[in-house]
Amino acid sequence: MSTQGVKLDKRVVYGIYAFTAVVYALVIILHEMPQASFVPGFVQYLPLLNAIINGTCFLLLVGALVAIKQKNVSLHKTLNSTAMVLSVVFLLSYVLNHFFSGDTIYGGEQKGVFYFILFTHIVLAGLSLPFILLAYYKAYAGDLMGHRKMVKYTYPMWVYVTFTGVLVYAFLAPYYGS
Secondary structure, eight states, X not given: OOOTTOXXXXXXXXHHHHHHHHHHHHHHHHHHSOOOSOOOGGGGGHHHHHHHHHHHHHHHHHHHHHHHHTTOHHHHHHHHHHHHHHHHHHHHHHHXXXXXXXXXXXXXXXXXXXXXXXXXXXHHHHHHHHHHHHHHHHHHHTOHHHHHHHHXXXXXXXXXXXXXXXXXXXXXXXXXXX
């Protein structure tokens, strides 16, 4: 099946870049805002929810790779689409958590390991966002060759970000609410 010559809607591509810019701005603003004076009770569960979402996305992405290697395109699409939806839920939960709780400071002894994981997690999450969205859109639009080229780089980053998201939670779990 040849997919050369597939024309992507430039409005969608620009929308992806605009969405990415809004997410970047929101994350920066969240980290600069003072902590909310009132914290609803459900907020204490958001870090765990985020870790569960990250872990689930990790498993979905690994499953999507296995599915496409087995030429099960339908399952591949379903698993990736589910990971995309969960990533939106994660983003909303992340914003809520940081709006009400601010940043959590790591107080453990493995600071070097923790900050290396955290730094690479943050950098790759930020760098990969527009490319994940573009790769997904290319597949959706039928540009399978473009999709394949992009996922060679974006897939490993997305897998790393979801896995390290769980690790960041594991490191910070003793310090939430302190």
